[in-house]
Amino acid sequence: MSKRIDVKDLNVYYSKFLAVEGVNINIDAKSVTAFIGPSGCGKSTFLRTLNRMHEVIPGARVEGEVLLDGDNLYGPGVDPVTVRAQIGMVFQRPNPFPTMSIRDNVLAGVKLNNTKISKGEADVLVERSLQGANLWNEVKDRLGKPGSGLSGGQQQRLCIARAIAVEPQVILMDEPCSALDPISTLAIEDLINDLKDQYTVVIVTHNMQQAARVSDKTAFFNIAGTGKPGKLIEFGDTPTIFSNPTEKATEDYVSGRFG
């Protein structure tokens, strides 16, 4: 239950502005890939093109191909809704639905699509998803309470539970820990480690130690200057990127000389 992603010559535009240029990357199934780079270099933009979420912004479009196990996400007739059902996403700030209970938040993907599900199946799905997000023990006694009453770290894990409840092939995470304290961050990082047994995980992070801790492969993005497009500078095994990168810019960035 996980698929690989291959990106070929991808350009991302916001109207006429070229935001990300010429990305080629191969993301293996059941692995954790981290995107690092300075602010504004297009790593979040690129991440959002992997499940067509960037199309929510008016004027955004792409050129090139993104292949999910060989199927082009941007092929003619592909429905972005189908794409997003297979490639889930966790956002920078935890965003549980405020009108729903913890249980309903987990079931949101099922219920919002009006899929019929029996109470027994729903119970199993809720427990499995919350177990998968390492949140079950903390919330099992208050599933009927609103999700917004949880702490920030718990909310973020609830959002991860919500994402894995629809059983996606790939999970994208856009700086999932940037609003969290170190203990919650640790909980999420442990969770990412568990998730890669079943899912392909792609994570954007500003925290290089985090990238080093959780990822198998790391991609370094950079931008030549304001108004210039972001580019993928280097992509390789995480230890190589952090200890022995080929590119000078990567070495400068990971050693903290700029960015």
Place this chain on the structure above:
Amino acid sequence: MTSTLTPVRKRSALTKGQLPKAAPYIVLAVALVLGAAILALIGFNAFGWGLVSAILFAAGLVGWSLAVEGARKAKDKLATCLVVGAFLIALLPLFSVIWTVLVNGLPGLLDPGFLNTSMNGVTGAFDNKTVEEGAPLLGGIYHALMGTLLITVLATLISVPVGLLTAIYLVEYGEDRALARAITFFVDVMTGIPSIVAGLFAAAAFFAVVGPGTKTGAVAAVALSVLMIPVVVRSSEEMLKIVPNELREAAYALGVRKWRTILKVVLPTAISGIASGITLAIARVIGETAPILVTAGFATAINTNVFSGWMASLPTFIYTQILNPTSPSNPDPSSQRAWGAALVLIILVMLLNLGARLIARMFAPKTGR
């Protein structure tokens, strides 16, 4: 073991140079007495007493504060006096209106049969008898109450779908297109339409389509919806706009379609604000007189069919009772009925506002752990 000696003093050094806590009350008492004395010289009246005392109070408190506490605190006291004064001035007409209507309307409202009889068959002769021989007051507002409720409900049924769907289009699909901008502009224009114009529009439209002289509750409901729709659009639009985009994105990322996202995430999140906006829009049109007068006419009998025949409503009932008393020689019973109807109208509006608050609380996103 060591102990530190704290100097024992009556007042803390940190609170030196402050007015005593009772200062405003002392100044108020002095101002009231002085005000009464000044007014006694030129002829006492309650309004003048209040005004003079307020000025004396402000001057006294600010002056005392300036002497004891210094310029900064004095300015603070002056600003407080001005703010409280403005607040009282704003509240005065409101309380005056409520009080007047309560005093004049209660006798009418407490009259048996006032709420459950109509004016059908009640003629000037009965009113003359009431005044001259003390016979019980006949006639009531049942027909007008039913008319107001039916017309308002129909107007709401027309306005809410149109207004809410317009707001959804503007916020979720408009994307600043020319059409969306045009709608926003015309909704703004519609907000400023005088209510009589809305009435004339509805009347003319029905005259042209159904036939000349068509005056029914439905025509009035159309006129009221012309007034209501822009209010509903505006308030719903604001409420939909403040739903965080993150929630929409969260739903999209789960593979939920846009229309389902709007229906099941955006609307439930905004529903409390939308519901109270709609209730306030109802409260806004329930007291309209002019458009109803030209669209539904007025009736003395009960008519519960909005699609045929003239229909009474509370505002037009008040209007006709005051302007054309049932008995021209003894207008008091009519005026009592008018005040009673006014009180009922105010109570209706108040209930609607309470309802809006209740709805807002009921639908508000749940908190708690």
